[in-house]
Amino acid sequence: MNGTLLKVESVSKNFGGVSALLDVNVSVDQGSITSLIGPNGAGKSTLFNVITNLIPLDSGRVLFRNERIDHLPSHQMANKGIQRTFQLLQVFKELSVFENVALGMHAKSKAGLLPTIFRFPSMSLEEVKIIEQSKNAIQLVGLEAQMNETAGRLPFGQQKLLELARAFVSNPKLLLLDEPTNGLNPHEIQMIIRVLHKIHDQGIDILFVAHDMVTVMEISDKIYVLNFGQKIAEGTPDEIAKNKEVIKAYLGKEYRIA
Amino acid sequence: MRKVSVMSVKKNILSGLLKFVLASVAIVSIFLFSLYGSGIALHFAMVGLTGAILALGLNIFYGYCGQINFGSAGFFAIGGYGVALLEKYMHMPYFLSLILSVAVAGLIALLMTLPLLRLREYMLALGTLAFGLAIYETVSKGFTSYTGGEDGINMSKLKIFGTPVGDTFFFYVFLIATLLCLWVSYALRNSRTGRAMVSISQDEIAATSLGVNINKYLVQAFVLSGIIPALAGGLFVKWTGWCSPEYFSLKNSILILLAVVVGGTGSGIGAAMGGVIMFLLQEILVPLAIYEMLAYGVILCMFLLFMPRGIKSGITSFVKWLEGVGGR
Numbered sequence: 392m393n394g395t396l397l398k399v400e401s402v403s404k405n406f407g408g409v410s411a412l413l414d415v416n417v418s419v420d421q422g423s424i425t426s427l428i429g430p431n432g433a434g435k436s437t438l439f440n441v442i443t444n445l446i447p448l449d450s451g452r453v454l455f456r457n458e459r460i461d462h463l464p465s466h467q468m469a470n471k472g473i474q475r476t477f478q479l480l481q482v483f484k485e486l487s488v489f490e491n492v493a494l495g496m497h498a499k500s501k502a503g504l505l506p507t508i509f510r511f512p513s514m515s516l517e518e519v520k521i522i523e524q525s526k527n528a529i530q531l532v533g534l535e536a537q538m539n540e541t542a543g544r545l546p547f548g549q550q551k552l553l554e555l556a557r558a559f560v561s562n563p564k565l566l567l568l569d570e571p572t573n574g575l576n577p578h579e580i581q582m583i584i585r586v587l588h589k590i591h592d593q594g595i596d597i598l599f600v601a602h603d604m605v606t607v608m609e610i611s612d613k614i615y616v617l618n619f620g621q622k623i624a625e626g627t628p629d630e631i632a633k634n635k636e637v638i639k640a641y642l643g644k645e646y647r648i649a
Numbered sequence: 650m651r652k653v654s655v656m657s658v659k660k661n662i663l664s665g666l667l668k669f670v671l672a673s674v675a676i677v678s679i680f681l682f683s684l685y686g687s688g689i690a691l692h693f694a695m696v697g698l699t700g701a702i703l704a705l706g707l708n709i710f711y712g713y714c715g716q717i718n719f720g721s722a723g724f725f726a727i728g729g730y731g732v733a734l735l736e737k738y739m740h741m742p743y744f745l746s747l748i749l750s751v752a753v754a755g756l757i758a759l760l761m762t763l764p765l766l767r768l769r770e771y772m773l774a775l776g777t778l779a780f781g782l783a784i785y786e787t788v789s790k791g792f793t794s795y796t797g798g799e800d801g802i803n804m805s806k807l808k809i810f811g812t813p814v815g816d817t818f819f820f821y822v823f824l825i826a827t828l829l830c831l832w833v834s835y836a837l838r839n840s841r842t843g844r845a846m847v848s849i850s851q852d853e854i855a856a857t858s859l860g861v862n863i864n865k866y867l868v869q870a871f872v873l874s875g876i877i878p879a880l881a882g883g884l885f886v887k888w889t890g891w892c893s894p895e896y897f898s899l900k901n902s903i904l905i906l907l908a909v910v911v912g913g914t915g916s917g918i919g920a921a922m923g924g925v926i927m928f929l930l931q932e933i934l935v936p937l938a939i940y941e942m943l944a945y946g947v948i949l950c951m952f953l954l955f956m957p958r959g960i961k962s963g964i965t966s967f968v969k970w971l972e973g974v975g976g977r
Contacts, residue, residue, distance in 0.1 A: 469860025
């Protein structure tokens with residue numbers, strides 16, 4: 392069962408004259424937590440946007456379970472089993488916590504307009520399933536007390552948890568997390584890490600971008616390092632911590648792994 | 650913990666009782682009204698309900714999906730003229746012509762999405778505005794030998810099994826149509842489809858990444874926002890007995906948009922209340938003549954200042970305050 396889930400093959404992307412990604416190869420193995428690090432502007436978020444085709448790539452291929460997905464419209468990624476969160480929080484601020492998470496189930500359900508208006512039994516059954524699964528996800532991130540609260544009124548840390556719940560509620564195969572711990576206090580970071588371990592145990596593989604080195608070192612199976620749009624290293628946390636080029640480009644000479 | 654639960658049970662019973670009493674009062678008063686209401690009161694009720702249906706139609710595209718549409722009166726006209734023309738030239742039975750007109754409006758809405766949904770915000774506003782104006786100009790100035798131009802088309806009295814029906818019958822037809830549209834709004838809002846529509850108004854990129862096919866839902870919403878005003882048009886002209894172009898001017902498109910804003914975007918009940926209020930105001934403000942539009946401007950400003958989230962939210966917070974007082 393240990394195959395490759397996601398494979399990014401020599402992907403390049405230029406914005407005008409700037410190459411945001413240059414011949415990048417990244418792969419996510421089944422059953423792993425993989426992380427992507429690099430200084431600001433290294434192309435991490437661009438890589439996420441290219442994988443989900445929010446930004447079309449210039450050259451290269453993206454394979455998900457040995458199937459090309461780089462030509463698919465973005466909204467079909469969720470159907471394939473890829474969900475993501477955003478660096479700048481993108482919860483639906485005027486919807487309730489429940490509605491936000493229920494929207495995460497969109498790709499996993501199918502009731503259309505007519506079944507909705509005439510309340511076909513199939514639609515009602517599906518709705519019950521959506522409600523149940525959403526409640527479970529909300530419980531897992533510990534927001535059950537805020538279920539009917541308007542999402543925009545939650546504190547930042549809880550909105551991060553909400554966005555996470557929305558992304559994993561449908562049990563995707565792969566979760567792309569863009570800086571899930573950014574701007575959080577140590578307590579909230581621990582909460583996120585706990586949730587990540589729990590959902591990984593449910594069989595959801597994770598590719599995530601982070602600045603917070605402690606988290607990256609703690610939970611990653613494999614780390615890729617990007618700098619100026621190019622991959623400069625890959626390996627286990629230990630290997631990365633010892634890699635001279637990485638230390639020079641990103642971690643700084645003084646960095647020590649705790 | 651126990652104390653809290655007792656209090657919440659008390660609150661639930663209180664709000665349940667309140668809802669039951671309100672519903673009973675509403676049903677009884679509607680029944681009495683339809684029996685004993687004077688001609689002018691029934692007239693106002695019908696105009697108000699027409700406004701409610703129109704606002705409920707627009708609410709799906711504007712309130713749920715957050716996309717502007719200045720073309721509601723265009724679809725209102727398609728429903729009205731559809732019924733009138735089919736009666737005049739094809740002698741078609743009324744309810745058949747109503748269904749056909751509504752279907753044609755849905756088809757035209759579907760075709761209009763091809764150019765219109767490439768646009769967003771101001772451009773979409775202008776595109777839909779052009780559509781509404783094109784329909785209005787067509788029925789009032791073009792093909793005048795068929796549409797009667799400014800004179801419109803006179804319609805026969807509606808007969809059921811050979812007996813002409815009066816305002817009471819129409820009142821119930823309007824009421825049922827309004828309740829149907831309310832149901833559609835409610836069923837949508839509490840479903841996968843409705844949530845997808847609302848997510849588009851909030852954040853298109855996040856919606857896309859969750860698998861929401863934005864174009865598909867905007868098409869569905871726009872078609873519903875064409876069908877529902879067309880239904881209002883078909884009912885309205887048969888009731889007044891006269892299909893006149895003046896019902897379908899740009900002013901009405903703006904009024905429908907205002908109704909949704911005043912009622913509170915995104916809620917069926919709110920939009921319906923907004924529709925009733927704005928269309929009754931239109932009747933009341935007739936003596937103001939050219940200053941009528943000025944009055945709408947003032948009303949809009951007042952709402953944006955004092956009740957920016959619309960009447961629905963205003964009432965909800967008032968009821969919450971009442972419940973708070975009752976629970977003490």
